[in-house]
Amino acid sequence: MHASLVMARECNDTWKNLRSIGQNGVFSPKAIESAAGIGTGKVTEMVKFLRDNKDGKVVNIEDLVFATFTNIITNVFISRNLFDAGGESESDEKVMSFLNEEIIDKATSFGLTDVFPMLKGVDFWSKRKAMDIYRNINFIWEDIIKERRSLATDDDANIPNNSTKDLLDVLNGYGFPVDQIGILLTELLIAGTDSTTITTVWLMAELIKNKEILHQVRNEIANKAIIEGNKLNESLLSECQYFQSCIKETLRLHIPGPFAVPHRATETCKINNYTIPKDSIVLVNGWAIQMDPNNWEDPTSFKPERFLNSTIDSRGAHFEYIPFSAGSRMCPGQNVALKGVQLVVASLVHYFDWSLPNGKDPSKLDLSDKFGTTLKKDKPLYLIPRPRENYIVG
Known part of the structure; x- marks a missing residue:
């Protein structure tokens, strides 16, 4: 049985060890700081790809953003890109299909035993699904891992804490x-790309639909986060308060994981006269909490100003706002995710003007969602970029 970092049934010593490795190697302040240059470089590659190859052409924003976030993370994990800048090659599309459709969709869909646990022994569909996922994980990582091992010296392979x-x-x-390494890399990759991609797509959709909000964000970025040569200063983006409010409001209105990571009751307990049996799977409905009119005024509307001058944040202390869950199982990569979303979206809106295909009215953009264990936009977001004059990177 393989140990899991994300879907572990309990917080045992193996899980704690894996989380410690992930925390120190990926999510610690030192790791985030060292990865900042990687993120900036990959976003610059994305901007140049759009400028050189997609001027006036239709772009699938989800595929573009997913490829960018994946390359940022895989350069931290394995020091190499997994996709080309635009993620459009035949091999890229195959791997992207595995990750998005085969692994993410199958891993996050409900199976028969989720509803009827007593049928676990005869649920051959779930077992077949697990084997498909296992084969796809090996397809992506096996050669990469074996190649690294063949290049490593004995000394190199036995120094796990070397910062280089x-x-x-x-x-x-x-x-x-x-x-096992392939499974861990896949879990961390999906955790680092799926929610950030979903949030970026929703934020871009809301900005395109709300022209005045887009102009306000763009002006704030130009006034506060531009350095010499029209380049974005990533560290100054956190000072763009209205832009940060737009990110928070996107995470509230379009929470990427509406039920958060499943929790398990380690002991039988009673809450508000409800008995929760031991080993019950507990799902926290974050979507309902963040759309509750008792917590939020006009909750179905996109209103970034609700977070201006607000002390509410996503660190798990405000239970009316839990886009990254809360407690010991909350997402350890929220800082990485927020930095990635702000840099990608800031670059897209600063360097390009965007329009809908066939001259469609942006104010009528369909924002319906596809409800499931993740909350994606129902219809793909297709946009046409035009480089903005006097705003050229690199």
Whole structure:
């Protein structure tokens, strides 16, 4: 049985060890700081790809953003890109399909035993689904992991805490088998790309639909976060209060994981006269909390100003706002996610003007969602970029 970081049934010693490795290698302040240059470089590649190849052409924003976030994370994990800048090559589309459709969709869909646990022994569909996911994970990572091991010296492979090494070196140093490393890399990759991609797509859709909000965000970025040569200063983006409010409001209105990560009752307990049996799977309906009119005025509307001069944040202390869950199982990568979303969206709106295909009215953009274990936009967001004059990167 393989240990899991995200979907572990309990917070045992193995889970704590894996979380510690992930925290130190990916989510610690030092790791985030060292990855900042990688993120800036990959976003610059995205901007140049759009400028050189997509001027006036239709772009699938989800695919573009997913490829960018994936390359940022895989350069931290394995020191290499997984996709081309636009994620449009045949091999890119195959791997992207595996991650999005085969792994993410299958792993996050409800199976028969989720509803009827007593049928676990005869649920061959779920077992077949798990085997498909396992084969796809090996398809993506096996050659990469084996190649790294063949290049590593004996000394290199046994120094797990060397700060010059990437996450793959660290995992190899701990002696994990190839398939276990592949599972861990996949869990961390999906955790770092799925929610950030979903949030970025929703934020871009809301900005395109609300022209005045887009102009206000763009002007704030130009006034506060531009350095020499029209380049964005990532550290100054956090000072763009209205832009930050737009990100918070997107996470409230379009929470990426409406039920958060599943929790398990380790002991039988009673809450408000309800008995929760031991080993029950507990889902927290974050969507209902963040759309509750008792917590939020006019909750179905996109109103970034509700977060201006507000002390509410996403660190789990305000239970009316839990886009990253709360408690010991809350998302450890929220700082990485927020930095990624702000840099990608700021670059897209600063360097390009955007329009809908066929001259469609942006104010009529369809914002219906596809409800599930993740809350994606129902219809893909297709946009046409035009580079803005006097705003050229690199």
